[in-house]
Amino acid sequence: MDATTGAPPRPPGDCLLLVNPHWRPAREDVPPPFDAVVGSWPVEDGKVGRFRVNPGHRPPDEDAPSDPLDAVLRLVQRGGATTAHLQLLLWDTEFDVAVDGSGRPLVTTSPDDVPCVLLVTGEAHRARFPRSDWSRVDLVGLVTLLADGTDVLINPDGAAAVRLTGDFIRDTVLLGEEVGTAFTVDDLVTDGLGVTRWDGAAGPGGGTAE
Numbered sequence: 001m002d003a004t005t006g007a008p009p010r011p012p013g014d015c016l017l018l019v020n021p022h023w024r025p026a027r028e029d030v031p032p033p034f035d036a037v038v039g040s041w042p043v044e045d046g047k048v049g050r051f052r053v054n055p056g057h058r059p060p061d062e063d064a065p066s067d068p069l070d071a072v073l074r075l076v077q078r079g080g081a082t083t084a085h086l087q088l089l090l091w092d093t094e095f096d097v098a099v100d101g102s103g104r105p106l107v108t109t110s111p112d113d114v115p116c117v118l119l120v121t122g123e124a125h126r127a128r129f130p131r132s133d134w135s136r137v138d139l140v141g142l143v144t145l146l147a148d149g150t151d152v153l154i155n156p157d158g159a160a161a162v163r164l165t166g167d168f169i170r171d172t173v174l175l176g177e178e179v180g181t182a183f184t185v186d187d188l189v190t191d192g193l194g195v196t197r198w199d200g201a202a203g204p205g206g207g208t209a210e
C-alpha cells in the first residue's frame with residue numbers, strides 16, 4: 001500500500017507478471033490485483049531480466065501456491081510450464097535447506113528411496129518442520145551442498161512435492177546466465193503459465209491476460 005496515496009503498489013515499468021494460478025479474472029480483459037501477482041520479470045528490448053519476488057503477494061487460500069517456485073512446480077506438474085521455466089526460477093530464487101547443528105545438510109530419503117537433501121521454498125513449507133534448522137542458499141550454494149548420488153527433495157508433504165536429481169541441479173548451474181538470456185517475452189507468454197503483460201506507461205489498464 002502506498003502510504004501517500006493509499007493505492008496498492010504497482011509493478012515497475014514494463015514487465016511480465018507471474019500470476020498465482022488460483023486467481024481467476026471476472027473478465028478476460030481484467031488485470032490481476034497486485035496481491036495475486038507472485039512476482040515479475042522486467043522487460044527491455046524484448047528480453048526478460050531477473051525475476052523479482054512480489055513481497056505483497058497474498059495466496060488466496062491455504063491450497064494456493066505460497067511462492068514463485070511453488071507456483072511454477074505446480075504448473076510443471078500440470079503441464080502448464082516446462083523444465084526450462086523451472087530452471088529460470090531456480091536461478092533467481094533463494095531456498096532454505098534443512099541442516100544439522102554443524103550446518104551440514106540433513107540427508108533424508110524420498111518416497112522412492114533416494115537419498116536427498118530437504119529443501120523448502122518458503123515459510124509455509126518450513127512450518128511443516130518446526131524442529132529443523134535451516135540454511136538460506138541460492139542455486140550455486142545448493143550445488144556445493146550436494147554430495148554425489150544425492151538428489152533434492154522439494155517441499156515434502158506440499159501440493160507440489162518433487163524430487164529433482166542432483167544432475168539436473170548441476171546442469172542448471174552450468175547453464176549460467178544463459179538460462180535468463182535465452183528467454184524472450186514470447187517464450188514466457190505461453191498458454192497455462194499464467195503470465196500477464198504489464199505496460200508500465202498504461203498502468204493497470206495496460207495489462208492484458210494472456
